[in-house]
Amino acid sequence: MTSQKPRPLEQEDANQALPVERARTMPANFYLDPVQYDLSLEKIFARCWQFVGDTQTMFAESTKDGVVKTGAMTPFTLLEGSLNEPLLLTQEEKQLNCLSNVCTHRGSLLIEKNCEHSSIRCRYHGRRFALDGKYQSAPGFEGAEDFPSEQDNLPRAAMGSWGNLLFAGVKPALELDQIIGEMKERLAFLPLDQFKFAPQLSRDYFINANWALYIENYLEGLHVPFIHPSLVSLLDTKAYHTDFHPFCNVQIGVAAHEEDAFELPPSSPDHGQLIAAYYYWLFPNMMFNFYPWGLSVNVIMPQSYNTTKIRFLTYVWREERFGNYSVKDIHQTEMEDEAVVEMVQQGIRSRFYDTGRYSPTWENGVFQFHNLIRDFMKA
Ligand code: FES
Ligand SMILES: [Fe+2]
Structure with missing residues (x-):
């Protein structure tokens, strides 16, 4: 059902200035209108942090003596069912990376399940990336001009942690510590x-x-x-x-x-x-x-x-x-x-x-x- 509610959200500005003793709650429109919903995914969820899971569980198959092996990769979907952003965790010797799991050539998904490799290889046309997402090679691209460029590297998503607990975001508007720092x-x-x-x-x-x-x-x-x-x-x-x-x-x-x-x-x-x-x-x-x-x-x-x-x-x-x-x-x-x-x-x-x-x-x-x-x- 689309909303028959009269009050557009823009009029919320006036409401926002009021103290709790006088303010009114969100208009029903916000919860009923699919357009508001789509907008909230981009305006709120794509700009906020999400809990991803714990590294112990996400790298369970690639851990030896409590240490995650270099080359271990774990793909995951950020906020499945709404943002649906395909991301990839890769373990380098000293650092964990959170990268886009989409090939910079024609957009194929890269890694489909947990695995261990020394580089990331796209199975569509064989493009390779280092564990930190840097472009390495691409068969058939001899003669391509201005290539490779920055855009051929895998973009990085925001990532942060508290102990084993991992958080990631597409483009967070806040620092992770503004969210979890007090806790x-x-x-x-x-x-x-x-x-x-x-x-x-x-x-x-x-x-x-x-x-x-x-x-x-x-x-x-x-x-x-x-x-x-x-x-x-x-x-x-x-x-x-x-x-x-x-x-x-x-x-x-x-x-x-x-x-x-x-x-x-x-x-x-x-x-x-x-x-x-x-x-x-x-x-x-x-x-x-x-x-x-x-x-x-x-x-x-x-x-x-x-x-x-x-x-x-x-x-x-x-x-x-x-x-x-x-x-x-x-x-x-x-x-x-x-x-x-x-x-x-x-x-x-x-x-x-x-x-x-x-x-x-x-x-x-x-x-x-x-x-x-x-x-x-x-x-
Ligand atoms: S889509 Fe990845 S190499 Fe073509
Ligand atoms: Fe309750």
């Missing part, structure tokens, strides 16, 4: 190298709703007592609070009981508090949820204006700490959240609805998210 600092006490990917505890969910609706629900605690009654008994809801940073925020779940809390060292800024969970949201579509047992990463992957894939990636650190809140409970919470998010996607189609208001106490995260969307959409 890295606050959680510096966590031995990330001991976090192991657990495929049996990881899975994808699909919902019939716009990606942004899913994220909004994550960003507010107002719904928690209504939708997740079983969570309420575990958390000290009065102490539950959110810290805001320019491109991320963290909801801090304070534990009601000591056995559910992190053992925080004196170096942690939260030392002395009972913290059950850190729920980090990183603009635009990533959640890093840290628990005393490990990490649950959620990547919200748009598939169309009204369908979304949600990838849950579980990294286990201390299995013995699964305790009262575990992966099984996360699934239950997820089902409860998905049901309400799908109800919103249906509800906003109403001719009687366009926008709503923010709770100044509980919905500052949603307000922040909307303002960032507004900024990126107009840039």
Whole structure:
């Protein structure tokens, strides 16, 4: 359905200048119009960082004694289902590269599966590139003028990491540290190298709703007592609070009981508090949820204006700490959240609805998210 909604997004500028006490939420148009959706892929997703995975898993077949072998290559698709950008990780002796996986000759995909080679060879007409993407040779190009040039090298994508966790982007408008810097600092006490990917505890969910609706629900605690009654008994809801940073925020779940809390060292800024969970949201579509047992990463992957894939990636650190809140409970919470998010996607189609208001106490995260969307959409 294309939108019958009256208010164009450009009029959002005026709304953006308002404080949370007076502002209105995003117009329904944003979640219903396929044109807005396509625009958001270029304006937001192509200009932001994405979580790619962990190097341990991505190079599992090419690792010896804990070291990734020189020449190991791992192709992947950045944000499958929407951006669909084909990229390639290549391991040189001293550095990991993230390159375009598209041949600079006539655009064939280069590497189709994990492999080890000393150079990258296109199987269409045999063009070769070094592991850093530099053009090496091309049969049949004798006599071509101004050749090879800079354009014949494989373009580099942006790449950065935190421990084994890899992030990449097409053309990020921000530095990676503007997105993950605060999380890295606050959680510096966590031995990330001991976090192991657990495929049996990881899975994808699909919902019939716009990606942004899913994220909004994550960003507010107002719904928690209504939708997740079983969570309420575990958390000290009065102490539950959110810290805001320019491109991320963290909801801090304070534990009601000591056995559910992190053992925080004196170096942690939260030392002395009972913290059950850190729920980090990183603009635009990533959640890093840290628990005393490990990490649950959620990547919200748009598939169309009204369908979304949600990838849950579980990294286990201390299995013995699964305790009262575990992966099984996360699934239950997820089902409860998905049901309400799908109800919103249906509800906003109403001719009687366009926008709503923010709770100044509980919905500052949603307000922040909307303002960032507004900024990126107009840039
Ligand atoms: S497309 Fe790669 S060599 Fe022709
Ligand atoms: Fe929820």
